[in-house]
Amino acid sequence: MSMEKMLANYEFEQWLYKEAQLLDDIDFDGWFSLMHQDLKYQMPVRINKEGTERPDYTTDMFCFDDDIDLLKLRVDRLKTDYAWAEIPPSRTRRFVSNVKLEGYNAEEWASVNSYLLLYRSRSTDIHHDIISGERRDEFKFEDGKWKLSKRVFIVDQTTINTRNLAIFI
């Protein structure tokens, strides 16, 4: 790996850590400012297939299928007094690892894969929810900053074991 790629890999690791912190700190406006206008934010439904047949997720049904406008709508909704699903907000902790730069054009475009382990604790529940999966992200460089232009989250469960996705992945 060239020095340039190593530095870029480090840069995106830091980007993802910062994103995780913003979400875990319930700073949705701060998080939203990391998004690019061209955003595609998708989470396909995972399915059980015969043997090793791939892909084992659907390409025509999603748990999230947002563009920038719909994501904005979600963020705005969470700020109304009626977004009961997250009143009070869940305690979340996003563990990001296995960050791997897949494609890179300096100050232009990048593609980065990473793993996400999301811990969620709600209210007084003594049980917790875990969401695990792989993020396939793409970034565009704009105004001197990397912005997320595409995220496909491949979740590791076919039946999602949390009451809702009122949280972001």
Add this chain to the structure above:
Amino acid sequence: MIKTVKDLEDMTKSELLEHLNDTVKPEVGEIPAYILADPKVYDLEHKKVFMKTWIFIGHESEIPNKNDYMLRDLAGYSIIVSRNADRSIKAFYNMCTHRGMKLCRADKGNKSAFVCPYHGFNFKNNGDLIGVPLQKNIYGEELDKSTMGLTEVRIESYKGLLFGTWNEEAESLDDFLGDFKWYLDILVGRAEMEVLGAPQRFVIHSNWKIGADNFVGDSYHTMVTHGSIAKLGMVPSATYSKMGYQIHSENGHGLNLGTPNPDFAFPEELIEEYKSNLSTEQFEVLSNLKNMIGNIFPHLSFLISHTKVKGQLISNTTVRLWRPIDHDKMEVIAWFLVEKNAPEDWKRRSRESFVLTFSPSGIFEQDDTEVFTDITAAAKGPMPVIKNLTYNYTMGMHRKPVDFIGPGVAYDDKFSEANQRNFYKYWLELMNK
């Protein structure tokens, strides 16, 4: 006067039934809390409701081609639903008749035969046992394969909706749905409908009846639970949910029909197809439909929802099962349906509105799940029994039904609990059978 009751745990089956009959009183609008979180009630309803009645298992369009199959759950038992070479659909218990191993583990696929992973017994998708490894060598001429076919499941369908039952004595699906079919025609018979994509699946720590109760007649909660949607301008006003009719029919089925609607909620290109599939009266209802939300007893809920997404009106049609996993846990399985002949862009926008509003990330759905979870938690354990905690279901008891263009018992706005009373009345009837 509250009489002292035994702990439900210590009751015999007949004592439990007696207690249910004493405390579940839909006729006066009183439903006890414990039935939403008690393991004994849950066990009894599995035998008396889920093993006896018709249970939704999928839509015919999910297995369109010869030898397509899908794996589904029927009252806690895995079944293979398969389209045979003659295009008929058959269903079998997913268990090898030799030693009981599960034959199939994929959600769906295309196969004309299933081979058991244990000893390699091979079953055709019409249920016949067609191959046994080393048969002649180890069984000689003695093994009669014709007696070892897969256990067939009784299935019937209505307008593409497939149902199964373990009860050979159950009335026909047609009779079970009865008058309610008139409304199901609008839901899934208005045009050729297809399921798009795989169903969404997620788990809520909630009793299944809360979902059914919510969809069968509770439009009242929309103003508050879904207050955020009106704030975002996706629906006209917080009180829009009152306008329309509440309708129920025999066997616990019920729906709320939101009307009028100044806009046509469906693709205009298909008006001729709708007209050819619906009666004049049904088409009139469709033309003025703002939303339609209901429940086919026991736990198949459905929804047509017409909202504004990114400034553009769009509707989506879904059905969902509140599949019981335990007394305090259910899997929600939600299918998205769309007109097969709708323009591709309309299909895409309709799916987008479904994902945004009623998938696990749905901005309607997620607030419901919070409520369902907390209600279940509050109904648990001996205290609600000892204290005789009950819910009030008296809304609309002072009102008289009105004449409506379709069948069933109709009230002229949606804020009533007549449908929930009708649901629990039939539930109690089955528990006693």
